Amino acid sequence: MTQTGNAVALLRAARPAIAGKLASLVAHWPKYAEAHAADPAGFAEVETAVLVDYVASLIERSDENYRHLYVGEKAKQFHDPAATPEDRLDREMALLKAERAIFVDALAAHPAAAEAVAHAFDAIDHALLAPAQATLKALFVGDCLYLDVIAFLTAPALADGVRLAPTFVTSHEPGEIQAHLARLADERFDVVFYSPFSYAFLADFEALQHPKTSLTGKAGRHIRGAVSAAETLFDTLADLFDCPIVVHAPAAFLRHEDSLRERIDAIATAPARGAAIKALRASLQTRAETRNAAGQVIHLLDEEALIAGIGAHEAGRYLYRSDLQHPARFGVLVAEQYRDIVYVVAWLLKRKLVACDLDNTLWKGVIGEGLGVEHHYDRQAPLLELKRRGVVLAINSKNDPSKAVWEAEPGRLALDDFVSRQINWDPKTINITRIAEHLNLKAKDFVFVDDRADERAMVKERFPAMAVLDAEEPRSWRLFDLWAKLLPAKPGADRTDFYRQRDARQSFIANEAETSARERAALFEQLGLQLAIREAGADDVARVTELINRTNQFNMAGSRITRRRVEDLVADPDARVLIADAADRFGAMGTISVLIAEPQDGRVVISAFVLSCRVFGYGMEYAILEALRGAVPAGVSIFGLFQETPHNQPCHDVYPQAGFGPATGGWQRDATVGPIAVAGWLKTDVAVLPMASMQRV
Structure with a gap:
């Protein structure tokens, strides 16, 4: 009999004894104590004899499914929502060490068989204890x-x-x-x-x-x-x-x-x-x-x-x-x-951007050599779908920018689909920093895909929070396709035009020689800034939920909310869910803000207030607060919840500059304070019903 066959035979012969010892290791656990005390042998046959069978089958067949089954059995056994990660890890390590000893000891007289079992446990330990x-x-x-x-x-x-x-x-x-x-x-x-x-x-x-x-x-x-x-x-x-x-x-x-x-x-x-x-x-x-x-x-x-x-x-x-x-x-x-x-x-x-290499990633071959390339349309298709669902695309390629161009067929990925293009001979880590600064994004918002292992390693080392995928691995493109399917499909989700308009807007502002507040106001007048503020309806629930949950920089209370809660608030005649849509001479910016106000303890409480970073500096936040103030009944104060977070520095001064004073848990604006000043360059259209009918105020 082979060494493998010998190990399997010995394990099966010792099955009842090994199962009993394995059962004793967990006999004191609350979820097992009663059953083990009532019938130790029966408990072992039902709960732990299977572990002996799985190890024997793993050695006999070299089929990793039996390793997965052992791991899964332990995962079910270890499951304890009340345990801390540290306690869980300590318990898992101790139990696996004890189980290994039981198996090896059972085969102590047969060193080759014991070694085969030890190798099996190496794989099991690695699978269960992986960080x-x-x-x-x-x-x-x-x-x-x-x-x-x-x-x-x-x-x-x-x-x-x-x-x-x-x-x-x-x-x-x-x-x-x-x-x-x-x-x-x-x-x-x-x-x-x-x-x-x-x-x-x-x-x-x-x-x-x-x-x-x-x-x-x-x-x-x-x-x-x-x-x-x-x-x-x-x-x-x-x-x-x-x-x-x-x-x-x-x-x-x-x-x-x-x-x-x-x-x-x-x-x-x-x-x-x-x-x-x-x-x-x-x-x-x-x-x-x-x-x-x-x-x-x-x-x-x-x-x-x-x-x-x-x-x-x-x-x-x-x-x-x-x-x-x-x-x-x-x-x-x-x-x-x-x-x-x-x-x-x-x-x-939750990522917002895919930064792509070009050669041997989006196509087969090196475009700069002038010999032609074979496009990987199967890889490009999920990127296009991600773009349609709101994920922006960027290029990060070591290439000659004059040669890294291509004529795209209708419906295929084109150069204009990328909102930021870093095509040069600089290190890709530097290019990622440029893309992040250009688009005001963080490393945790990025996915980087490249065919070269060295490039991926350098990017991952420099940006540990970034997701990095291998362009030559079929699973990477399968994941991109699935990512697109797990994002909501909604009209206007493609953000490419938003970034182009923002670039044009910023270029316009940068080219103007602004030297005073008056000139700044005149500049913004030329932008033609418009803000439409209205109450959210049933069709806005998804966008309201998404904007609150995805906004970090201007998020007054670090708010997060469920779709069901938004639906309830939109349907509540006493609450107000305000949404604001912005536009200027360069185009529509979409929904840029959500404010939720609810009556509570004789005042109106702003429980959530978020603003998109793409409209920072235009004073739109004050127009939105003024729209709420205008709807609040006379003699009623407004309280804004505020919670400082690691990311919401941009909104720290808004409430005090809008006439709110410090209060426990936030800022309060007394009813005696007058209107909130709104910048003259901002044309507003407000459609918010008065809150005078609220029963709880």
Whole structure:
């Protein structure tokens, strides 16, 4: 017998003893103490014997899925939302060290076998103890599919620097699921995953997996019940949570051990399951399109496309089967998709700019050599879609600027799609600094993509907060494509023209020889600055939420808000959600400010006030405050919440300069103070209803 075979045989022979010792390591943990005390052997068989099987299978088959399964089992075991990261790491290190010792000691008389187990644990330790730079709060709504996914996702996500903080909703009864979601309504998640027909999640869909359902004529009722319950849960999730929601468009497959009975059952139940799946896929497509058109982000994960490469039968095959653990191949496929989603949400979703190399990045070849290049249109397409959804593009290329030009075909990436172009022979780190200064962005706003490892390394070393991707790695472009899909699609999102107009505006101002306040006023008069201030409506909810949550420099209280809260405020007749749209001779600047005012304790409280950096210096903030003052009932004071943050220095002096005095938690403007001065160069159009009818003031 080979050394590997010997190790596997010894582990399986010692399985009960090893499982018992592993169980004793966690017997005192609160979540396990009662079950272990009642039946130590039974507890070990259910909870820890699987770990012996996974290590044996890993050594026997050299299949990393079993390493992922071990890691996933430990991730579930370690899960404790109350633990600090330091406590969790200490506990994980201690437990893994003890588990390794138990396995190695069991094989002490067989050094080669012990060494094989030690090597297996090296990989397991590396996967579980890898440092994470980000923690992602994820809500999983589905059944034990998500236990499979966590197993296969934990180690790859950690390899990407992301530690998952999962919350599971796994009841099979729609009423219980709705109640659980209601309890989570105030939680803020980074991403929500929902698999409506996963395995046996919904009771009605589970019934469709049994042949007797069709034989008794109850299939129609269960089809309607399953689809209706899945639709209701979709609507609930979309109503409750602002983050990207990933929803499975289901495929027809069943988990199995490849027995004849299972094959017969699959054939017998296929029509009913297929009918439910077809109806739900169509419904989800329509619902997702409606929600996305309203500014939400619903991403449909097509299970049929996911399993196409291996087929439904192979997708449903169990990798392992016990009472508590029963992962199938489908979980591996899902985890591969989820890994990319987790990466995008953790590292890309909030970025504002992609800085691209050119040669061997956007095309194959070196354009400066004059021999022609082969455009990578498959790479350029996701960049164009990102641009359409509000991410700006820049060039950072070592090249001759006179030669780094190209004639773009219609609908293809063109030179004018890049708002900042650094094409020269300078170090790329210097060019990134120039781009950041030009666009008033920070390193944490950037993604840099380049084909050369040395360039990427120098940029990452100089700017650790920057996301850096390899242009020659197919995954990089897959991530860009997914990033675009996880951004809201809304009219006017493309910001390229904003930056061009800003450049023209700044060039106009810079070319004027301003020497006095009078000349400055005359200069701004020539700009033709216009400001329209109105109350937000239902169609403005997405933009209001986004502007508040993405603004840091002029954000009076460091405010963050949920879409649901904005909807409530917009619908509240006593509150005022003011939005301001700006324009000048160079074009429209879009919505540049949001102010939220609510009645509270006999005064009007400004709970959120943000202003876009592209209009700093024009005095628009005072016009917006004056619009609010004009709507406040006579004799009522205005209080502005203020919280200093590391980034909001630009707004520190606004309240005092608008006649507010210091007060606990912010600034207050007494009702006796007169109007707020608005710059004469600013033409304002105010459409804000008086607040005199407010009952609580």
